[in-house]
Amino acid sequence: MTNMAEMTDEDNERIKMLRAIASSKHEFNKLSLAQLQRLQELVEKKNYGHDKKAHKSKVKLLGKINVRIYELTEGKGIW
Numbered sequence: 001m002t003n004m005a006e007m008t009d010e011d012n013e014r015i016k017m018l019r020a021i022a023s024s025k026h027e028f029n030k031l032s033l034a035q036l037q038r039l040q041e042l043v044e045k046k047n048y049g050h051d052k053k054a055h056k057s058k059v060k061l062l063g064k065i066n067v068r069i070y071e072l073t074e075g076k077g078i079w
Contacts, residue, residue: 010042014039014042014043017035017038018039028064029068033069033073036065036068036069037069040062040069
């Protein structure tokens with residue numbers, strides 16, 4: 001695990017965003033397109049290869065982010 005001295009600004013930003021969306025189911029849907037894209041970028045950068053369970057959660061979250069980005073960009077025009 002990364003200790004506090006090794007944490008980057010991006011680590012802190014990723015953790016802050018993940019805590020926000022974990023605190024409430026509605027927080028994820030409140031994220032703007034720019035925030036979703038930034039969260040996607042931050043999560044993709046993080047390597048969870050050493051932790052199989054964390055990697056699985058990463059893949060699941062990236063899928064959820066992709067669906068939400070699609071809903072915000074393309075999905076509105078379908079209905």
